[in-house]
Amino acid sequence: MTQPVTRAHNFSPGPCVLPASVLAELSEELPDFNGQGMSLIEMSHRDPVYDEIHCETIDLLTSLWKVPNDFSVLLLQGGASLQFAMAPLNLLGEKGDTAGYIVSGSWAAKAIADAKLIGDTYSAWTGADHGFTRMPTADEVEIRPGTRYLHVTSNETIGGIRLPDFFDPGVPMVADMSSDYLTRHIPWDRFDLVYGGAQKSLGPAGLTVVFVRQSVLDATPDGIPAYLRYDTHASANSVANTPPVFAVWATGKMLRWVGNNGGVDGMEKRATERSSMVYRVIDDSQGYYRSPVEPVDRSTTNIVFRLPTEEAEAAFLAGAASEQLLNLKGHRSVGGIRASIYNGLATESVQALVDFMERFAADGR
Numbered sequence: 001m002t003q004p005v006t007r008a009h010n011f012s013p014g015p016c017v018l019p020a021s022v023l024a025e026l027s028e029e030l031p032d033f034n035g036q037g038m039s040l041i042e043m044s045h046r047d048p049v050y051d052e053i054h055c056e057t058i059d060l061l062t063s064l065w066k067v068p069n070d071f072s073v074l075l076l077q078g079g080a081s082l083q084f085a086m087a088p089l090n091l092l093g094e095k096g097d098t099a100g101y102i103v104s105g106s107w108a109a110k111a112i113a114d115a116k117l118i119g120d121t122y123s124a125w126t127g128a129d130h131g132f133t134r135m136p137t138a139d140e141v142e143i144r145p146g147t148r149y150l151h152v153t154s155n156e157t158i159g160g161i162r163l164p165d166f167f168d169p170g171v172p173m174v175a176d177m178s179s180d181y182l183t184r185h186i187p188w189d190r191f192d193l194v195y196g197g198a199q200k201s202l203g204p205a206g207l208t209v210v211f212v213r214q215s216v217l218d219a220t221p222d223g224i225p226a227y228l229r230y231d232t233h234a235s236a237n238s239v240a241n242t243p244p245v246f247a248v249w250a251t252g253k254m255l256r257w258v259g260n261n262g263g264v265d266g267m268e269k270r271a272t273e274r275s276s277m278v279y280r281v282i283d284d285s286q287g288y289y290r291s292p293v294e295p296v297d298r299s300t301t302n303i304v305f306r307l308p309t310e311e312a313e314a315a316f317l318a319g320a321a322s323e324q325l326l327n328l329k330g331h332r333s334v335g336g337i338r339a340s341i342y343n344g345l346a347t348e349s350v351q352a353l354v355d356f357m358e359r360f361a362a363d364g365r
Contacts, residue, residue: 009349012327013157013302013340014179015199022253022344041246045239054243057252064255064263067211068188072234074210077244080107080178083195083208084114087151087174090212090230091192092119093221097148100124100171102141104163105132105156106333111176112151124150132159134294138167147171149192155180157200158331160304160338161297166190172213180301181209182343183271185264192216201267201301201343203251206244258343267343271300274341274350278303281357288361306336307364313337316360325353 010017033040036049043050058073067073076082092099098120101112104127115121124143125136143150150169155162157179166173166187175186178196186194192213199205210230217231226232232240258267279298282289282305290306291298307313313336320328330336341350 006324007346008324008326009352010326010345011339011341011349011353013200013331013338014197015205016201016203016340016342017344017346017349018203018250018254019257019344019346022250022257025253026250040249043245045242045245050245051239053249053252054239055237057248057255058238060252060255060259061209064182064259065186065211066188070214071188071211072214072217072230073238074212074230074233075238075243075248076208076210076233077206079197079199079205079208080176080195081110083176083210084111085118086228086230087111087149087193087195088115088118088121089224089228090220091149091174091216093219094148096146098122098144098146099149099151099174100141100143100147100169101151102136102153102163103127104135104153105159105161106331107156107158107176107178108151108153111153115151127161131292132156132161133292133297135161135163135297138169141167141169143169143171149174151175154184155299155301157302157340158334158338160291160293160299160302162299162301164296179340179342180271180299182258182264183267183301185268198247198251200340203254204247207247207251209251254344270343270347271341274345274347275300275303277350277354278339278341278357281354281361285357285361288364289357301341303339303341304330304334304336310335312364315364319360320353320356323352323356325349325356328353 030039061073100122102125103109103123112121125141149172151174152163153176168190172192173190174193177194179200181196181201194211198207198209212230217234220229220231282291307316317329328337328339330338
């Protein structure tokens, strides 16, 4: 008899935690999908059986996020990192076009670095002057004449910083939403393009979800290789080449789970309430735990904090690991502690972290 699996409390920044019920469905269906005598991941992506899964995943994304009819939903590979190049390639087509970037942290810096290789870009605001501890207010963002789009990273996974509101900059926006996908609503009228890797709140690694406005597809510049053109994938319903079958399948199951748990409203409430549990311990610790992020810009999915010394942080991580509280080490570029609390993480895991933090602080004072 198979023994029940004891699940660790996994605060990984990506790949993400998937709900136990989703993993159970995948495990049950993996060897023989729907009586076909083979796994779904062994079938042709042209098979009607996979096509149904593929189209349902797109439909779920559209309905859950209330995506307008003039957007196409693309299921691609390459991660958000490939989109750092695809966005300027496809949007900076007219002579004189330029793009502004809010440089809010590590991922935004990578996005603008790639964009500079492709077209005319500029920093519309940089958090470097503030130690990357906050996002800009609307009146701090400089929009230059001729700006085709403003790029924002809605949530910086490494720095634990979140853009609290999607303000209207007066030009179309492009957003990397990898680490807060489906945890907030989007004012779609302000966006021409939204993209993000699925591996944080939507599913396993290997899938990138892109929402692109039809007017962008209609104005695709010449001279772009086929795979790097959004219109290539839109016209082929994202099967211009072999899609990431397993990741699409698993993400579809995750999206049904999201729908059964309140949709985007439910995920937003869940993210706010559970991150608040951790921030409350930080703020009530009399300085033992310190969040470097301005309170209004604190991420609801990636919580970063420091302890009094690096030695204390090492002891914290060791003690947490002994209680199966895993993957809490901050990114190597910034150090400290990071708890990633994505959609699929059980609330019991967040409570276990809160309990441990309170005990550790009491013992450390």
